Amino acid sequence: xxxxxxxxxxxxxxxxxxxxxxxxxxxxxxxxxxxxxxxxxxxxxxxxxxxxxxxxxxxxxxxxxxxxxxxxxxxxxxxxxxxxxxxxxxxxxxxxxxxxxxxxxxxxxxxxxxxxxxxxxxxxxxxxxxxxxxxxxxxxxxxxxxxxxxxxxxxxxxxxxxxxxxxxxxxxxxxxxxxxxxxxxxxxxxxxxxxxx
Numbered sequence: 009x010x011x012x013x014x015x016x017x018x019x020x021x022x023x024x025x026x027x028x029x030x031x032x033x034x035x036x037x038x039x040x041x042x043x044x045x046x047x048x049x050x051x052x053x054x055x056x057x058x059x060x061x062x063x064x065x066x067x068x069x070x071x072x073x074x075x076x077x078x079x080x081x082x083x084x085x086x087x088x089x090x091x092x093x094x095x096x097x098x099x100x101x102x103x104x105x106x107x108x109x110x111x112x113x114x115x116x117x118x119x120x121x122x123x124x125x126x127x128x129x130x131x132x133x134x135x136x137x138x139x140x141x142x143x144x145x146x147x148x149x150x151x152x153x154x155x156x157x158x159x160x161x162x163x164x165x166x167x168x169x170x171x172x173x174x175x176x177x178x179x180x181x182x183x184x185x186x187x188x189x190x191x192x193x194x195x196x197x198x199x200x201x202x203x204x205x
Contacts, residue, residue, distance in 0.1 A: 033196045033197075033199040033200040033203065034200075036192050036193075036195055036196030037192075037196035037200070039189075039192050040189045040190065040191070040192030040193025040195075041189070042189070043185050043188055043189030043192065044185075044186060044193065045189075046185055046189075047182045047183070047184075047185030047186035047187075047188075047189055048182075048186065049182075050178060050179075050181060050182030050185060051179065051182045051183075051186070054174075054178035054179045054182060055175050055178060056178065057177075057178030057179075057181055057182060058116055058174060058175060058176070058177040058179075059112055059116070059178075060178075061177055061178065062108065062115050062116045062119070062177065063109065063112055065108065065119075066105045066107075066108025066109045066112065066115065067105065067109070068105075069101050069104050069105040069108065070101065070106065070108075070109070071105075072105075073098045073099065073100070073101025073103075073104070073105060074098075076094060076098035076101060077095070077098040077099070077102065079094070079098075080094045080098055113173065113174075116173045116174070116177060117170055117173040119173075119177060120165065120169065120172055120173040120176050121169070123165070123177070124166050125162075127158050127159075127161050127165070128159060128162040130155075130158050131155045131157075131158025131159040132155065134151045134152070134154050134155030134158060135151070135152055135155035135156065135159075136155075137151050137155075138151040139152075
């Protein structure tokens with residue numbers, strides 16, 4: 009198989025893979041651009057995005073507690089042994105939602121510490137994996153470098169507490185929106201190129 013045949017086969021595979029996706033490229037480009045715009049605004053106002061996301065989190069927890077409480081009250085089974093446990097969990101959710109709503113800063117501080125802990129665990133795991141790769145004679149520098157970056161990010165977040173609690177969650181959401189937006193935008197352009205050419 010020569011080079012042209014390989015290229016045609018690759019393009020045929022790419023086109024068939026893209027055909028399986030229910031994609032309207034205009035909608036995909038519009039959605040991608042919208043996410044890029046909102047992600048950029050989120051980067052500029054990461055503190056506001058952090059506060060909004062924490063309040064939404066509290067709202068979801070509160071709503072979940074109310075729904076569980078309604079379920080407990082509506083269930084007519086007298087023999088249900090788990091009714092008291094569900095009532096306790098429902099009240100716990102409601103109280104947690106109220107606390108989050110009235111003190112979103114403390115919630116964002118706790119969530120930031122949890123995120124920093126997660127970054128640290130992922131960093132250690134990547135460095136451990138890099139040592140494993142080195143023993144096997146595989147490429148190990150990339151996972152080691154990535155793990156080191158995770159640990160540096162953890163140190164930056166912890167060193168800048170409590171200020172980082174104001175912006176970290178919003179920053180991560182904004183970055184995710186930007187990455188997803190660029191992905192959708194470029195995918196839409198690629199589908200348009202395939203359809204038109």
